Amino acid sequence: MIKVLFVCLGNICRSPLAQGVFEDLVKKKGLQDHFYADSAGVSGWHRGEPPHELSCRIAEKYSIDITKQRSRPVTTGDKFEFDYFIAMDQSNRSSLIKEFGVDPEKLYCLREFDKTAGDMDVPDPYGSNLASFDDVYKIISRSVEQFLNHLLKKIKL
Numbered sequence: 239m240i241k242v243l244f245v246c247l248g249n250i251c252r253s254p255l256a257q258g259v260f261e262d263l264v265k266k267k268g269l270q271d272h273f274y275a276d277s278a279g280v281s282g283w284h285r286g287e288p289p290h291e292l293s294c295r296i297a298e299k300y301s302i303d304i305t306k307q308r309s310r311p312v313t314t315g316d317k318f319e320f321d322y323f324i325a326m327d328q329s330n331r332s333s334l335i336k337e338f339g340v341d342p343e344k345l346y347c348l349r350e351f352d353k354t355a356g357d358m359d360v361p362d363p364y365g366s367n368l369a370s371f372d373d374v375y376k377i378i379s380r381s382v383e384q385f386l387n388h389l390l391k392k393i394k395l
Contacts, residue, residue: 243275245312324346360377
């Protein structure tokens with residue numbers, strides 16, 4: 239089983255969406271026995287909170303339910319538990335290395351898998367409107383799909 243942790247700042251906007259998109263894609267491909275996903279934040283600001291209301295609304299728009307997720311902070315133990323860490327931006331990536339000791343070999347920025355990206359950061363929609371959350375969903379969706387394709391090639395599934 240390959241374990242993937244999606245990471246953003248507070249674990250209420252971007253990383254819950256990424257986890258939901260990944261889990262939905264894995265389920266649609268019948269690969270649930272091969273992959274496990276979770277999400278976390280480099281801060282503990284929103285510990286125990288559900289995803290942002292607009293993240294939930296956008297996920298629901300695309301028939302994905304993320305309402306059962308709860309925010310949690312990254313822990314130093316995660317570096318032993320997960321095979322891949324997918325940061326939503328360069329700042330999260332840096333925190334994962336410096337604060338949590340994550341091996342850079344296990345770490346990617348999600349937009350590394352987005353062929354249309356001019357920037358490696360998934361914009362943080364916190365404080366924005368529904369349209370911004372929808373834009374972020376689209377970035378995450380195409381990036382997660384390419385990330386899963388990368389994994390499938392790597393493990394030859």
